[in-house]
């Protein structure tokens with residue numbers, strides 16, 4: 001048995017496409033620009049990054065759906081290009097969204113159908129389907145038609161489908177997309193239970209909190225490269241020694257946000273929309289109190305709560321990703 005479930009060395013992928021009709025132009029996108037990664041057997045590993053970072057492209061090369069333009073990758077010791085068949089036997093792939101199930105069938109019948117398709121031997125099917133329904137906590141609802149299922153339940157059924165053939169490695173691509181917070185918590189429980197069975201899981205997500213709760217190690221990918229890799233505690237150090245000011249506001253303009261970024265002592269400023277409010281997060285060096293300057297820059301904007309707090313893993317993530325966006329070198333962080 002290979003020591004590593006997943007190994008990638010210098011993995012690259014360039015997409016080439018043509019645009020225009022009268023004067024066609026070639027367009028090249030370097031989606032993945034040299035990814036090195038090793039994931040141990042039974043590890044729950046997170047791949048995190050903003051839109052267009054290269055997460056899905058990386059997963060698709062690892063699961064044999066895309067041929068790399070350069071570098072190499074192995075799953076359980078088998079090369080993804082030359083030993084495709086061995087790799088496919090050992091992997092499962094589940095992506096977000098709720099397509100790909102038969103709405104008019106029950107969960108159990110959906111799994112029976114896919115078990116046939118994946119060649120799970122008849123005498124094993126009953127037991128395996130029973131085990132999986134229990135793992136994803138759909139036992140009790142297993143004879144109901146899927147059309148009455150919530151998004152979270154469908155997503156858990158997708159996970160069960162991806163596990164029918166007992167893969168050693170499961171790729172979970174943004175499983176919680178579009179799932180409400182309560183259902184997302186149940187989904188995280190399913191992923192944790194799955195990892196406890198010894199299956200290696202590579203999870204991609206946009207949600208730092210999800211990765212923090214589930215993953216032993218996380219790679220932050222942006223601009224086609226791994227920008228930081230480590231345990232959640234190691235990644236958190238990217239925001240060490242900083243303070244965070246959080247301001248609830250209504251109507252902050254891009255210009256005001258840009259002005260805040262240039263204030264003395266300010267290291268990052270990001271803005272999230274939560275319901276009707278904007279939540280501004282301003283990271284500063286510990287020696288500075290930027291509150292007065294920030295509030296002055298927001299003159300005329302209706303403000304809600306203003307709080308100062310310690311940095312979280314999410315703040316570290318913002319720091320890593322913003323540095324890439326501005327092409328500043330990432331500070332080395334001791335492990």
Ligand SMILES: Nc1ncnc2c1ncn2[C@@H]1O[C@H](COP(=O)(O)OP(=O)(O)OP(=O)(O)O)[C@@H](O)[C@H]1O
Nearest residue numbers: 015017029031049050051052053054055056057058
């Ligand atoms: N088939 C394709 N043809 C051309 N460009 C592509 C193709 N698929 C992806 N890209 C580009 O490659 C880059 C990486 O895309 P990828 O889907 O891997 O990112 P991602 O991190 O999964 O993003 P998201 O979180 O939005 O799903 C993006 O710039 C994207 O526009």
